[in-house]
Amino acid sequence: MWTTIHLVTGLDNAKKIENMLKNEGFLVKINLFSKEGDEEIYEILAPEFEAEEVQQVLVLDYGIM
Numbered sequence: 001m002w003t004t005i006h007l008v009t010g011l012d013n014a015k016k017i018e019n020m021l022k023n024e025g026f027l028v029k030i031n032l033f034s035k036e037g038d039e040e041i042y043e044i045l046a047p048e049f050e051a052e053e054v055q056q057v058l059v060l061d062y063g064i065m
Contacts, residue, residue: 003051006044006058006065007033014042020062021046026054 005028008014014030021028026046033043046054058064 001048002029002045003048004033004043005046005051005055008042008044009039011040011042014044017044017058017064021054021057024057024061026050026057028054 006017008017011030018028018030021044027050028044028046030042030044032040034041055065
């Protein structure tokens with residue numbers, strides 16, 4: 001099962017985070033979560049079994065969150 005690990009505005013930002021995590025060896029994907037006017041919010045998803053580890057990498061290695 002996929003779990004949302006982070007929300008981000010803009011497709012470019014979502015792709016950037018997706019690529020960083022894939023380079024770390026994680027299985028991740030992005031999904032459009034919400035759109036209001038010109039603002040798009042994307043969710044970064046990871047398999048439930050590694051979601052906690054992915055979040056730790058975002059915080060500790062990349063300072064995201």
